Amino acid sequence: MKKTRYQACLLISELDDDMILEAELANVPMRRRVGHVMKRVWLIAACMTLLATAAILLLLPAMLREYPAPSPILPLTSEPAVETPEPVVNWVSDPTLVRVERLSASEAVADPDVTEDGNLVSVESQTQYFANQLILIHFSCREDEHVIVEPSSWRSALNPVYLHTAEGDGHTRSYWRFKNEELDGHTSVSEELEYSRYKDYFGRPVTVENGDVLLWQYANLALPCVEDNFVDFTVVDDEGNITGGGSIYIGGYDLTSMSTNKTYYGEGSYGSNSGGSAESFCFTNAIYRPVVLGAYRYTNEGGGDNEIQAQCLKELHALALERRESLFADVSSELLRVSVREALADYAWVIGETGGWGLSSFGKYQNETKYLIMSFANSLDPADHEYLLFLYEGTYRRITGWEVHLQNEYGDMIIGCLYLEDGTVVQVDLRHADQPVTLLPPAETETA
Numbered sequence: 001m002k003k004t005r006y007q008a009c010l011l012i013s014e015l016d017d018d019m020i021l022e023a024e025l026a027n028v029p030m031r032r033r034v035g036h037v038m039k040r041v042w043l044i045a046a047c048m049t050l051l052a053t054a055a056i057l058l059l060l061p062a063m064l065r066e067y068p069a070p071s072p073i074l075p076l077t078s079e080p081a082v083e084t085p086e087p088v089v090n091w092v093s094d095p096t097l098v099r100v101e102r103l104s105a106s107e108a109v110a111d112p113d114v115t116e117d118g119n120l121v122s123v124e125s126q127t128q129y130f131a132n133q134l135i136l137i138h139f140s141c142r143e144d145e146h147v148i149v150e151p152s153s154w155r156s157a158l159n160p161v162y163l164h165t166a167e168g169d170g171h172t173r174s175y176w177r178f179k180n181e182e183l184d185g186h187t188s189v190s191e192e193l194e195y196s197r198y199k200d201y202f203g204r205p206v207t208v209e210n211g212d213v214l215l216w217q218y219a220n221l222a223l224p225c226v227e228d229n230f231v232d233f234t235v236v237d238d239e240g241n242i243t244g245g246g247s248i249y250i251g252g253y254d255l256t257s258m259s260t261n262k263t264y265y266g267e268g269s270y271g272s273n274s275g276g277s278a279e280s281f282c283f284t285n286a287i288y289r290p291v292v293l294g295a296y297r298y299t300n301e302g303g304g305d306n307e308i309q310a311q312c313l314k315e316l317h318a319l320a321l322e323r324r325e326s327l328f329a330d331v332s333s334e335l336l337r338v339s340v341r342e343a344l345a346d347y348a349w350v351i352g353e354t355g356g357w358g359l360s361s362f363g364k365y366q367n368e369t370k371y372l373i374m375s376f377a378n379s380l381d382p383a384d385h386e387y388l389l390f391l392y393e394g395t396y397r398r399i400t401g402w403e404v405h406l407q408n409e410y411g412d413m414i415i416g417c418l419y420l421e422d423g424t425v426v427q428v429d430l431r432h433a434d435q436p437v438t439l440l441p442p443a444e445t446e447t448a
Contacts (some may be wrong), residue, residue: 134216136215139208254286336394413428
């Protein structure tokens with residue numbers, strides 16, 4: 001642009017001023033002078049026009065040249081906020097702090113493994129009449145520590161229990177019992193913990209010492225199961241320092257999803273003649289299975305505070321969804337409970353009218369109770385059995401008769417046969433623990 005303007009100015013500067021002055025001062029005749037002057041004027045005008053045109057031609061491309069658009073103005077940005085670093089927490093995993101186990105329905109434990117000081121090492125079964133799957137939580141800590149244990153739901157209870165061992169009939173049998181006499185400490189634990197009677201024991205924290213065992217139970221109410229239950233614990237020393245902690249996930253599986261019977265059986269479901277909560281069948285509503293999400297100890301001096309402890313527990317709770325999938329991979333093993341639900345629905349009118357029923361385990365098979373005798377009796381005369389059902393493999397049939405070939409001192413069948421309404425014969429021999437029951441379908445009994 002500057003070069004173009006320079007060239008235009010240079011052309012204009014080349015006009016001859018002397019020629020213009022000489023023409024004005026020349027001594028010529030007037031007529032010729034005027035004509036000569038006019039010629040000079042026209043000549044100068046033509047030169048000026050030519051120079052102006054040349055200047056425009058030189059300046060016009062520069063005037064029409066396209067220039068890039070100006071860069072956009074960037075928005076004002078604030079300085080990034082300085083993040084406060086999270087407190088450094090030093091902790092290590094310590095799986096010895098807690099151990100969980102789910103009691104299965106099977107025969108009593110003979111000669112359980114117990115340490116010299118009487119603390120439990122491993123007991124995996126419990127004598128109960130039907131599929132009680134109770135969850136035991138074992139705690140270990142140092143002598144100068146205690147553990148504060150808290151359930152996440154008001155529907156769940158934590159109660160201290162102990163292992164009671166008794167001799168009888170030449171056998172050593174062990175039972176879990178409540179330490180609190182108000183919870184029927186003289187009897188073995190059961191899923192039938194009445195909420196209305198022991199409601200003060202639900203949803204409250206419990207403090208335990210080294211070697212103590214807690215029983216987790218769900219409220220005996222006609223309610224859907226709670227899918228996500230947590231049992232959180234905090235280890236505290238004698239000086240009040242938080243030295244460790246952890247969390248246990250107890251997942252609930254609603255058995256109505258496996259059954260056409262959608263009733264939530266609970267306390268007093270069958271009227272005033274039923275005599276309390278013994279016939280609640282609340283354990284057929286759901287099954288519960290535990291897994292330890294994590295247990296840890298702080299290594300820094302002074303341990304952790306409440307804020308750090310809450311954050312650690314929150315991170316452990318986030319693992320529950322992933323762990324839950326593996327807990328219920330074999331829910332088909334609970335079909336016996338589903339079959340009980342169906343039987344209860346079909347014969348609820350009998351229970352409602354008579355208020356009597358009975359349910360007894362009929363031996364175990366591959367560490368699981370698969371065979372039950374369920375009876376509906378007249379409440380005025382319990383010996384008068386109106387209906388009998390034999391339940392197995394997710395189905396049930398009415399019993400039309402039976403034979404006892406050998407019985408024990410209490411009158412219970414050891415060897416015998418059951419005859420079902422569809423023609424099936426059930427051979428019973430409880431002396432064979434591996435297979436105490438053999439089913440002979442109608443086709444086989446007809447040809448036998």
